[in-house]
Structure formats: structure tokens, C-alpha cells
Amino acid sequence: MTYPAAAGDLRPETPTAPARAEERSAVIDLEAIRHNVRRLAAVASPAKVMAVVKADGYGHGAVPVARAALSAGATWLGVAHISEALALRAAGIEAPLLAWLHTPDSNFAAAVAAGIDIGCSGWELGRIVAAAREQERPARIHLKVDTGLGRNGASIDTWDSLLGEAMEYQDQGLLRVVGIFSHLAVADEPERPETDEQLALFRDVLAVARDAGMDPEVRHLANTPATLSRPDTHFDLVRVGLGLYGLSPFAGQSSAELGLRPAMTVRTVVSNCKDVPAGQGVSYGLNYRTGGVTTLGLIPLGYADGVPRIGTGGPVRVEGTNYPVVGRIAMDQMVIDLGQRNVAAGGPSILGAEAVLFGDGTDGGPTAEDWAAAAGTINYEIVTRISPRVPRRYVNEQPSVSENPSAGEGRR
Numbered sequence: 001m002t003y004p005a006a007a008g009d010l011r012p013e014t015p016t017a018p019a020r021a022e023e024r025s026a027v028i029d030l031e032a033i034r035h036n037v038r039r040l041a042a043v044a045s046p047a048k049v050m051a052v053v054k055a056d057g058y059g060h061g062a063v064p065v066a067r068a069a070l071s072a073g074a075t076w077l078g079v080a081h082i083s084e085a086l087a088l089r090a091a092g093i094e095a096p097l098l099a100w101l102h103t104p105d106s107n108f109a110a111a112v113a114a115g116i117d118i119g120c121s122g123w124e125l126g127r128i129v130a131a132a133r134e135q136e137r138p139a140r141i142h143l144k145v146d147t148g149l150g151r152n153g154a155s156i157d158t159w160d161s162l163l164g165e166a167m168e169y170q171d172q173g174l175l176r177v178v179g180i181f182s183h184l185a186v187a188d189e190p191e192r193p194e195t196d197e198q199l200a201l202f203r204d205v206l207a208v209a210r211d212a213g214m215d216p217e218v219r220h221l222a223n224t225p226a227t228l229s230r231p232d233t234h235f236d237l238v239r240v241g242l243g244l245y246g247l248s249p250f251a252g253q254s255s256a257e258l259g260l261r262p263a264m265t266v267r268t269v270v271s272n273c274k275d276v277p278a279g280q281g282v283s284y285g286l287n288y289r290t291g292g293v294t295t296l297g298l299i300p301l302g303y304a305d306g307v308p309r310i311g312t313g314g315p316v317r318v319e320g321t322n323y324p325v326v327g328r329i330a331m332d333q334m335v336i337d338l339g340q341r342n343v344a345a346g347g348p349s350i351l352g353a354e355a356v357l358f359g360d361g362t363d364g365g366p367t368a369e370d371w372a373a374a375a376g377t378i379n380y381e382i383v384t385r386i387s388p389r390v391p392r393r394y395v396n397e398q399p400s401v402s403e404n405p406s407a408g409e410g411r412r
């Protein structure tokens with residue numbers, strides 16, 4: 001089944017026409033998502049898994065990823081914004097669901113009404129309680145403490161008073177403190193000492209809560225890198241984002257080395273292929289000039305599709321070879337230099353061939369990490385920034401019979 005990214009992608013199709021891949025698509029392998037969830041759940045066990053599907057599931061599609069993750073053993077979902085959580089509820093997803101990044105304009109009443117758990121760093125508490133009164137329903141909150149990241153979360157010196165206030169409201173039946181959590185700053189660099197410091201502070205905070213008689217259902221600290229490298233950070237629940245999508249958070253370790261499978265493949269179809277002379281300038285600025293007589297391939301993806309404009313040199317795989325992008329990446333297109341092919345004289349043209357920007361990296365194919373290196377960024381950004389102009393196409397929506405031998409039972 002296809003989830004078009006926008007109404008404009010709904011092209012009429014002849015029902016009898018053979019299935020044809022879109023001209024450009026981000027193919028999302030939901031079996032890879034399920035595999036990654038099972039892998040992360042095994043690592044985290046007995047802690048439970050929260051699948052983090054913020055930012056439209058890091059560009060993979062929040063709803064299909066959430067469904068796949070829940071079917072594979074994740075028991076919680078996490079997002080940044082209440083609006084993202086509401087969209088999941090609107091899609092019929094009823095799993096426990098936490099949203100943690102708010103502004104005074106956030107719709108806390110809608111969150112309470114939809115049974116969404118609300119992260120609370122302090123200032124939100126009054127508004128959450130007001131929402132609970134309005135909805136005549138207790139809010140579910142997770143108190144967040146800043147153990148060193150310096151972003152959200154209650155400062156350590158305000159923890160006592162926030163805890164006390166929250167407990168009073170809990171006694172009044174206006175809310176339930178479901179969780180206590182914090183977020184790590186450098187877990188992707190396991191050799192750094194700050195994770196130990198954050199962990200020690202988190203333990204202190206939990207001890208204060210316990211001594212005050214607060215016994216939350218879930219204490220959570222670990223993101224993907226901590227889940228994979230620091231079992232002592234797992235507590236009751238791990239919040240995994242990147243790993244869910246099969247990507248490695250560590251500079252020196254590949255997805256395969258971590259037992260993960262990248263779920264997104266961005267591919268298109270070559271839109272032009274022509275011979276050019278030596279010294280031909282390529283793309284705006286003419287920053288690249290061909291070294292000799294050669295053949296250029298035109299790839300119809302650009303920065304409007306989420307390819308970083310700065311990523312010249314990033315790989316595009318066509319017919320089993322990775323070619324670096326040459327010249328500037330434009331809004332809609334970019335160019336690869338194929339070497340002399342003499343297409344005019346009947347040499348091998350790649351017009352219409354499939355072109356892959358990145359995928360699961362098997363057989364030497366390009367990866368999101370390759371594009372991150374070309375663009376001076378991280379794999380998180382490469383997948384997340386693929387724009388709505390690239391339709392998402394989902395494969396392996398249902399577990400195969402061999403994957404889940406009992407799936408066929410009881411159907412009749």
C-alpha cells in the first residue's frame with residue numbers, strides 16, 4: 001500500500017498497468033523497522049521500549065512506523081509535540097504515548113482529553129492542572145529533570161519543589177505522575193565521562209522521589225546510543241529513535257555491526273544522459289568542469305527533496321556503481337559524471353535507470369552515513385530532512401508467515 005506524501009502525488013493509474021515505482025520515492029521497509037524493534041527490545045529487556053516517532057518518524061512516516069513498532073514489541077510511543085501525539089491518536093493508535101516539548105501555546109487540554117502523557121519540566125504544571133480541571137480527567141505526566149543536557153527539564157535545585165507540587169496535585173486527583181525521566185547529552189560518545197555524571201544525578205533524583213513516597217510506573221533515561229552501550233541506563237523504559245530506523249548513533253560502528261537494518265531507501269530514476277566535451281561546466285556556478293570528454297547523468301532530486309545542497313560529492317548508485325555528485329546540488333536536480341560512454345554513438349545510456357542515493361548499504365550501496373559525511377552532518381538529519389515532495393512507499397507492511405509462524409492460525 002502506498003501513502004502518498006501529498007495529494008499532488010495521487011496520479012491516475014490505469015488499473016491494468018503493471019505496478020511501477022514512483023519516479024522518486026523513499027521506500028520504507030517495515031520489516032526492517034520490526035527487526036530493529038525486536039533487536040532493541042532484546043538488548044533493553046527487561047526494560048520496555050518506547051518507539052520515538054517524532055518528526056514524522058524521522059522522515060519515515062510516524063503512523064506506519066508506530067504501527068510496525070507496536071506490532072514488533074514496542075509498548076510505548078514518544079514524540080516531541082502534543083500535535084504529533086494527537087495525529088497518532090487521530091489515526092487510531094491507542095498505545096501509551098508521551099509528548100515532551102511544549103510552549104505556552106501547546107494544547108494541554110487536547111492532550112489530557114486524548115490520554116496523552118505529558119512531559120513536564122516545571123512551568124507546564126499549572127497549565128496541565130488547569131487542563132485536567134477543564135477536562136474533568138486526571139492528567140498523566142512524566143516529570144523531566146535536567147541532569148546535564150541544559151535544555152528542557154527541571155534544574156536539580158528545583159526538583160524538590162516540583163516534586164512536592166506534583167504530589168499535591170496527585171493527591172487531589174488532578175494528575176498522575178506516571179514517569180520520571182531525563183535525557184543524555186553524550187551517549188553517542190561512550191568514552192566520555194559525562195554520561196556517568198548524568199546517571200548519578202538521575203539516581204539521586206529518583207532517590208529523592210522515592211523518599212518522598214513517589215513511585216512512578218516508568219523511570220527512563222536511555223536514548224538509542226545508551227540503550228546499545230549502557231545497560232545501566234535502561235531503568236524501566238528506553239526511548240529509541242535512531243535505532244528503530246536501523247541507523248547507527250556511533251561514529252565507528254555500522255548498522256550491521258549493531259545488528260540493525262536501515263529502513264529507508266531514497267531512489268529515483270535517471271532523467272537525462274548525454275555526452276559532453278572536456279571542460280564542460282556543470283550546474284550553477286560552473287564549479288565543476290569535466291576533465292575530458294565524458295557522459296553526464298542527471299538525477300532528478302535536489303534540495304527541495306531534502307538532499308543537502310552542501311552535499312556535493314555524495315554518492316548516487318546506478319547500475320551497481322557509486323558515482324559522486326559533481327557540481328552544485330540544485331533545487332530539483334544534480335549531476336553525476338559517468339566517464340566517457342559515447343551514448344550518441346550507441347554507448348550505454350543510463351536514461352531511465354534506477355538511481356539510489358542511500359539505502360541499507362548492502363553490496364557496497366550508498367548509506368545515509370555517506371551523505372552525512374558529504375554534507376558535514378549526521379545520519380539523523382539525512383533521513384529526517386527528506387521532504388514531502390518525495391512520496392513514501394511502504395513495503396513488507398505485514399509480517400510474513402515465516403516471520404510469525406502463528407500469524408495464520410485462527411484466521412478461519
Ligand SMILES: *Cc1c(COP(=O)(O)O)cnc(C)c1O
Pocket residue numbers: 052054100183222223224225239240241242243249
Ligand atoms: C529524540 C529523542 C530521543 C530519541 O533519541 P535517539 O538518539 O534517536 O534514540 C529520546 N528521548 C528524547 C527526549 C528525545 O528528544
